[in-house]
Amino acid sequence: MSRPLPTVFDQALASAVRAPSPHNTQPWRFAVEGDVIEVWLDRERVLTVADPHAREARLACGAAAFNLQICLRANGLAAVVRILPDPAEPDLVAVLRLDGNQKATAVERKLAEAVFRRHTNRRPLLDKEVPPSVRSALKSAALQEGGQIDYLDASGRYTPVASLVRQAEALQAEDLAFRAETAYWTQRAADSPDGVPKIAAGPPPHGHGIVSLRGSHENPDLPSREYEQEPLLGAVLTRDRGPHAEVRAGMVMQRILLTATAEGLATSFLSQPFETPRTRESLDRIFAGLGQPHTLLRIGYGYPTRLTARRPVDEVLRHRTGPDVTAG
Numbered sequence: 661m662s663r664p665l666p667t668v669f670d671q672a673l674a675s676a677v678r679a680p681s682p683h684n685t686q687p688w689r690f691a692v693e694g695d696v697i698e699v700w701l702d703r704e705r706v707l708t709v710a711d712p713h714a715r716e717a718r719l720a721c722g723a724a725a726f727n728l729q730i731c732l733r734a735n736g737l738a739a740v741v742r743i744l745p746d747p748a749e750p751d752l753v754a755v756l757r758l759d760g761n762q763k764a765t766a767v768e769r770k771l772a773e774a775v776f777r778r779h780t781n782r783r784p785l786l787d788k789e790v791p792p793s794v795r796s797a798l799k800s801a802a803l804q805e806g807g808q809i810d811y812l813d814a815s816g817r818y819t820p821v822a823s824l825v826r827q828a829e830a831l832q833a834e835d836l837a838f839r840a841e842t843a844y845w846t847q848r849a850a851d852s853p854d855g856v857p858k859i860a861a862g863p864p865p866h867g868h869g870i871v872s873l874r875g876s877h878e879n880p881d882l883p884s885r886e887y888e889q890e891p892l893l894g895a896v897l898t899r900d901r902g903p904h905a906e907v908r909a910g911m912v913m914q915r916i917l918l919t920a921t922a923e924g925l926a927t928s929f930l931s932q933p934f935e936t937p938r939t940r941e942s943l944d945r946i947f948a949g950l951g952q953p954h955t956l957l958r959i960g961y962g963y964p965t966r967l968t969a970r971r972p973v974d975e976v977l978r979h980r981t982g983p984d985v986t987a988g
């Protein structure tokens with residue numbers, strides 16, 4: 661018996677779950693009804709120590725919503741996204757409603773395709789600068805989603821932010837609850853459907869760079885390597901703060917990451933200073949006047965690494981009565 665062809669919604673949901681999430685927790689659930697896809701925050705998958713207010717989880721859900729939207733667009737379907745549409749349901753993060761046909765642009769098709777190649781690259785980057793044209797492309801990507809990326813080397817914020825990354829990394833290394841939570845989600849087997857597998861970790865650094873990646877995301881089995889001294893760092897910002905801005909920032913972040921992937925760049929995150937209250941306050945002060953910082957990206961050229969697995973869509977889909985539009 662032949663299997664039915666996947667519908668556009670099947671494809672969109674397969675794209676949604678490829679979104680990045682803290683420690684690959686995948687803190688989302690989806691519901692499909694008619695021409696609507698809902699994105700829900702899954703409280704049971706929020707990191708209670710690193711992310712007690714579900715800020716990073718909302719970024720991840722925003723990224724998943726962006727993947728849904730870009731996949732629909734690439735299939736010639738427009739979708740209107742409403743963020744946190746119902747004050748009575750704060751965990752209903754976003755609702756996408758189909759909004760007619762719209763011919764896909766070349767950029768939309770490129771970004772939709774990049775969803776399945778984007779991954780977090782924790783290995784050393786090559787000693788090759790990101791050219792101004794590519795920096796501008798990432799800036800435009802952020803603006804298009806209503807946010808911005810601030811390149812720290814251009815703004816004089818590099819040294820103070822890099823120092824906060826190192827400070828937060830040191831604080832977290834001393835914090836038993838933090839370490840236990842991280843240990844639970846990392847160093848997993850390669851086929852683990854969630855969490856960060858060992859194969860996605862980088863080699864231990866040889867010497868100290870200006871920023872430190874998470875020690876917990878190192879693979880001790882690999883020989884130590886020298887990392888780039890001063891990677892390009894970009895802070896993702898929105899004008900506002902709070903849960904709505906966090907979902908929006910997730911969409912901004914994801915368009916930046918997919919644009920970077922399409923441009924042949926490697927990306928990873930430096931979230932440590934967002935996760936300890938003291939360094940987070942300092943971060944807010946450093947960016948005061950410019951916007952609300954949500955995440956910090958390390959961007960450069962590198963060799964691609966392996967993709968990490970995801971839970972199957974069936975596990976995160978609550979119910980479905982979707983339209984029967986076959987994927988192109």
Ligand SMILES: Cc1cc2nc3c(=O)[nH]c(=O)nc-3n(C[C@H](O)[C@H](O)[C@H](O)COP(=O)(O)O)c2cc1C
Pocket residue numbers: 678679680681682683684685716717719720778779780781782855856860874877928929930931932955967968
């Ligand atoms: C909000 C957010 C914060 C993250 N922070 C870090 C981080 O500090 N260090 C890191 O190595 N990865 C970080 N990640 C990347 C996740 O670990 C990664 O997305 C997840 O393991 C899935 O892997 P993939 O991105 O390769 O698909 C973060 C992801 C998100 C969405």
